[in-house]
Amino acid sequence: RKEVEQDPGPFNVPEGATVAFNCTYSNSASQSFFWYRQDCRKEPKLLMSVYSSGNEDGRFTAQLNRASQYISLLIRDSKLSDSATYLCVVLNSGGGADGLTFGKGTHLIIQP
Amino acid sequence: GAVVSQHPSRVICKSGTSVKIECRSLDFQATTMFWYRQFPKKSLMLMATSNEGSKATYEQGVEKDKFLINHASLTLSTLTVTSAHPEDSSFYICSASSDGGLTDTQYFGPGTRLTVL
Numbered sequence: 001r002k003e004v005e006q007d008p009g010p011f012n013v014p015e016g017a018t019v020a021f022n023c024t025y026s027n028s029a030s031q032s033f034f035w036y037r038q039d040c041r042k043e044p045k046l047l048m049s050v051y052s053s054g055n056e057d058g059r060f061t062a063q064l065n066r067a068s069q070y071i072s073l074l075i076r077d078s079k080l081s082d083s084a085t086y087l088c089v090v091l092n093s094g095g096g097a098d099g100l101t102f103g104k105g106t107h108l109i110i111q112p
Numbered sequence: 113g114a115v116v117s118q119h120p121s122r123v124i125c126k127s128g129t130s131v132k133i134e135c136r137s138l139d140f141q142a143t144t145m146f147w148y149r150q151f152p153k154k155s156l157m158l159m160a161t162s163n164e165g166s167k168a169t170y171e172q173g174v175e176k177d178k179f180l181i182n183h184a185s186l187t188l189s190t191l192t193v194t195s196a197h198p199e200d201s202s203f204y205i206c207s208a209s210s211d212g213g214l215t216d217t218q219y220f221g222p223g224t225r226l227t228v229l
Contacts, residue, residue: 102220
């Protein structure tokens with residue numbers, strides 16, 4: 001089983017719709033979780049961290065389910081500019097940038 | 113599919129020595145490979161983009177002579193940190209793209225933790 005798994009998509013979603021995707025991780029000792037956004041041929045940028053209690057940032061909501069070992073990202077009222085690849089990232093060691101594992105990304109296409 | 117490996121996963125070296133990090137695409141041909149560096153609690157910083165058989169394109173502020181990148185084959189790119197110093201200590205991640213795909217997806221390696229004493 002791969003350490004971090006995501007559905008690669010592409011997810012084709014009409015503008016204004018709500019879209020959600022999950023990411024599963026295999027290491028139950030994983031400590032921190034993140035969603036990164038990557039535009040074509042650009043470097044990934046941190047979108048949001050994922051906290052145990054879940055967190056929301058504008059139209060974006062991230063949730064963590066430790067029992068089932070998955071994290072999710074929900075995008076409401078999707079915009080054309082949300083089209084990108086969303087990378088699930090898991091940190092397995094005790095802090096800093098050590099031990100990051102990237103998923104392969106979920107490609108999202110928002111259609112007008 | 114689309115597995116990218118890096119070697120070594122961790123390296124500790126003395127100041128002044130050179131360190132080579134390998135990035136391999138195991139089951140696909142990577143026409144383009146990217147090298148990133150990450151500082152604690154920050155997003156990835158793109159260092160350079162390399163296309164097989166040609167010179168790497170370095171991002172502004174990245175020293176070409178300090179970070180030597182070679183992409184000699186469609187499955188292997190190497191990053192050599194020359195005359196490493198403690199400030200070079202970081203987490204280095206490569207990614208590989210097969211290009212030509214609809215999504216132009218980058219597949220990330222597991223990273224290499226470099227510690228310079």
